[in-house]
Amino acid sequence: MCHAVSSAPEGRIEVRTSVGSYPVRIGRGSLAELPKLLARHCPAHAYALIADAGVWGLHGARVRAVCSGLDQPLTIHTFKPGEQSKNRTEWSRLTDSLLATGLGRDGCVIALGGGVAGDLAGFVAATYMRGIPVVQVPTSLVAMVDASVGGKTGVDVAAGKNLVGAFHPPRFVLADPDLSVTLPRRERSQGLAEAIKHGAILDPAYFGWIERRAEDLLGGDPHATGALVMRSVELKAHVVGEDEREAGMRQILNFGHTLGHALEAESEFRLPHGSAVAIGMVLEAQLGERLGVTERGISGRIAEVLDRAELPTRAPGRPDPETVLKLLSRDKKARSGISRYVLLARIGRVDRRHGWSWELTRPIIEEFLASVFPGPA
Amino acid sequence: MCHAVSSAPEGRIEVRTSVGSYPVRIGRGSLAELPKLLARHCPAHAYALIADAGVWGLHGARVRAVCSGLDQPLTIHTFKPGEQSKNRTEWSRLTDSLLATGLGRDGCVIALGGGVAGDLAGFVAATYMRGIPVVQVPTSLVAMVDASVGGKTGVDVAAGKNLVGAFHPPRFVLADPDLSVTLPRRERSQGLAEAIKHGAILDPAYFGWIERRAEDLLGGDPHATGALVMRSVELKAHVVGEDEREAGMRQILNFGHTLGHALEAESEFRLPHGSAVAIGMVLEAQLGERLGVTERGISGRIAEVLDRAELPTRAPGRPDPETVLKLLSRDKKARSGISRYVLLARIGRVDRRHGWSWELTRPIIEEFLASVFPGPA
Numbered sequence: 001m002c003h004a005v006s007s008a009p010e011g012r013i014e015v016r017t018s019v020g021s022y023p024v025r026i027g028r029g030s031l032a033e034l035p036k037l038l039a040r041h042c043p044a045h046a047y048a049l050i051a052d053a054g055v056w057g058l059h060g061a062r063v064r065a066v067c068s069g070l071d072q073p074l075t076i077h078t079f080k081p082g083e084q085s086k087n088r089t090e091w092s093r094l095t096d097s098l099l100a101t102g103l104g105r106d107g108c109v110i111a112l113g114g115g116v117a118g119d120l121a122g123f124v125a126a127t128y129m130r131g132i133p134v135v136q137v138p139t140s141l142v143a144m145v146d147a148s149v150g151g152k153t154g155v156d157v158a159a160g161k162n163l164v165g166a167f168h169p170p171r172f173v174l175a176d177p178d179l180s181v182t183l184p185r186r187e188r189s190q191g192l193a194e195a196i197k198h199g200a201i202l203d204p205a206y207f208g209w210i211e212r213r214a215e216d217l218l219g220g221d222p223h224a225t226g227a228l229v230m231r232s233v234e235l236k237a238h239v240v241g242e243d244e245r246e247a248g249m250r251q252i253l254n255f256g257h258t259l260g261h262a263l264e265a266e267s268e269f270r271l272p273h274g275s276a277v278a279i280g281m282v283l284e285a286q287l288g289e290r291l292g293v294t295e296r297g298i299s300g301r302i303a304e305v306l307d308r309a310e311l312p313t314r315a316p317g318r319p320d321p322e323t324v325l326k327l328l329s330r331d332k333k334a335r336s337g338i339s340r341y342v343l344l345a346r347i348g349r350v351d352r353r354h355g356w357s358w359e360l361t362r363p364i365i366e367e368f369l370a371s372v373f374p375g376p377a
Numbered sequence: 378m379c380h381a382v383s384s385a386p387e388g389r390i391e392v393r394t395s396v397g398s399y400p401v402r403i404g405r406g407s408l409a410e411l412p413k414l415l416a417r418h419c420p421a422h423a424y425a426l427i428a429d430a431g432v433w434g435l436h437g438a439r440v441r442a443v444c445s446g447l448d449q450p451l452t453i454h455t456f457k458p459g460e461q462s463k464n465r466t467e468w469s470r471l472t473d474s475l476l477a478t479g480l481g482r483d484g485c486v487i488a489l490g491g492g493v494a495g496d497l498a499g500f501v502a503a504t505y506m507r508g509i510p511v512v513q514v515p516t517s518l519v520a521m522v523d524a525s526v527g528g529k530t531g532v533d534v535a536a537g538k539n540l541v542g543a544f545h546p547p548r549f550v551l552a553d554p555d556l557s558v559t560l561p562r563r564e565r566s567q568g569l570a571e572a573i574k575h576g577a578i579l580d581p582a583y584f585g586w587i588e589r590r591a592e593d594l595l596g597g598d599p600h601a602t603g604a605l606v607m608r609s610v611e612l613k614a615h616v617v618g619e620d621e622r623e624a625g626m627r628q629i630l631n632f633g634h635t636l637g638h639a640l641e642a643e644s645e646f647r648l649p650h651g652s653a654v655a656i657g658m659v660l661e662a663q664l665g666e667r668l669g670v671t672e673r674g675i676s677g678r679i680a681e682v683l684d685r686a687e688l689p690t691r692a693p694g695r696p697d698p699e700t701v702l703k704l705l706s707r708d709k710k711a712r713s714g715i716s717r718y719v720l721l722a723r724i725g726r727v728d729r730r731h732g733w734s735w736e737l738t739r740p741i742i743e744e745f746l747a748s749v750f751p752g753p754a
Contacts, residue, residue, distance in 0.1 A: 019395065045712065092465055099536040106712050127504070129709050130531060130542045154507060159476040165507045166543060306592050335483050336424065 013233050015149060016241035017169045024149060024173040024233050028222055031176040033070040042133050043173040047074045048098045050121035052113030053083040055139050057332050058182055071230045074191030075101045086155050094124050105126035107260060108133045113139030115147035124151030126168035135169040141183060141191025141275060144175040145232035146215035150240040160330060177225040190274030192309040195228055197281060198235040200302060200342050201252045204348035214308035224311050249354040253343040262327040279311025287368050290345035295346045320370040386603025386619055390610050392526060393618035399598045401526060401550040401610050407598055408553040419444040419510050419548040421485035423450045427498035429490030430459040432516050435559055452478045461465035463493045463532050471501050485510045491517030492524035513547040518560060518568025519651060521552040522609035537707060544622060553692045554602040555716030565595050567651030571684040574658060575612040577679060578629045581725035585606050591685040628733040630711060632719040632740040633658030639704040643696050655688035664745050665720035672723045698746040
């Protein structure tokens, strides 16, 4: 997986699943192809579009115009923007909204928006009449490079994020970088965290390319953005194609996520996901260095690239090690309450000596956390 | 599929799925094999048993004693008996109850009870951390002969029954006819409706056998009950093995269900499911006869067998044809709002001239309903 970065800012990538495959279409202006792609990959009696209300405000008119080319009825169902909408109440409300329009098993859901729209609408589709097709039309950078590919859907509950959900691969993904031009710089920066992770675990050339093009990417250069989406989706498609259900290789996508998720929860979700993953990657690289698994200097190298992408490299405030430990033991990835860590060998390569991830016992993590979060003086 | 009825009251039947297969173990006293079957087919770090509180009251002590042979922790989560528990609120509550015990992705759900327990606990498992394994331990006759096999899970919503759910095949099904000995005669009768359906669509010998053994089956004869469960599961396993997702052959299991479901809903669920299916089978056979699809006399033959099984053959009261028509157009099986009907050629054989089911337009059904439900004088 260590190819040179494709210079192509558009194209089509096929993602393998346990039951077939689906295409990811990437390209500027590709939104116009939505009716054609629906007809080819997801013929249905009716379509229900579920969108973040903010995104619908920005792109609704364009989407409506494009969809006037559809022969089937289309209904629109919006929800309030933000992670706080990703819950069972909103899932129920949207499901009932689709039922009220009479959408049948021969219907199809279109998810339009960022990661929340993809997860929430995907879970509505996964559970609507025991599952109807969904197509993903990501509009945020993080959804384009990461969340829309791989079939994970779900909602958050009080006990934690994404604890209720389903694997429900889309029929296709349509990523039009032009939809991301309206994103604020800060949101682009958030999207780069997962792309940097893809480079860190699989592709050193891509990792270096993001560093060199960081300013263009933050500025919304459409050519650079297209190339970023292409390469990240190629890398992610390879991983989820090998291991859809995270029994093996897919675990490597959790690099930075074990400590990242715990810090995100510890901050009561004031720390955005991309920032949490950024800090998590630095910490997990430091952890790997300390254990002699990761080459020395890698955590510093990651911090440099994150810095160029305007992402944080250290946890803000003083996280409480006890709280973090408690959150780690409840992690969805934990087995028998022991949390698991993806450790790099070096940039572009995950250490494989203990499978795809390391089980690290509480004393090891406790000592590590005490050293990085010295706690109140 | 037209074998003689197996005289074996116990055995093991393999159900094929899109991703492998699972066994259904049938036999008196087979509950004792639960720990062994869990270890073999569903090794897990911890088990969460979800049970109908009434069933738990009857069989809890026995299940606890049997499960003392487990090496892993077991937690018990009960819900109030009855279809009214099969909703999203109870699904949320049970999910949170499992989360509170710290059950991880390496856990497994055991569903103990009738059809409601299987559907509800199955849906909890299907959506818990994007899906953990479930095993089905049916205790009612209808769950043993029908509901526990085939992977359908879900809950009811205001708009209709089973409109939210997932396909989530169990790791195994354990049907111990001894668990059904405490059932009242009326509930046994309800369970016979689906078994009679299996005979009507696939196996004339079995259909006749149920008629001859009806008194033993209603009385709870364990040998006859075991043989009934064996043959019904064989027939159902064949069908769902051919077509897990109801794209084709599985539709035949809906015989009696299109009109049956509508009458069940029209009665606001005062009409029990088995009774509704019984009446639905007679009506759909009459409909087939009227259209010249079903041999003359078949509806009468079905009514005779239902009568022996102490099931109704005519809708109670005076169902309102308008309401029934409205409910039919909203049926989950409807395509483009046109409802579909499985029509028999004769006993043991479904008419296949239009695929597995017939699309019948509103005027045809309107006329039929007007003739069978003359409405208020």
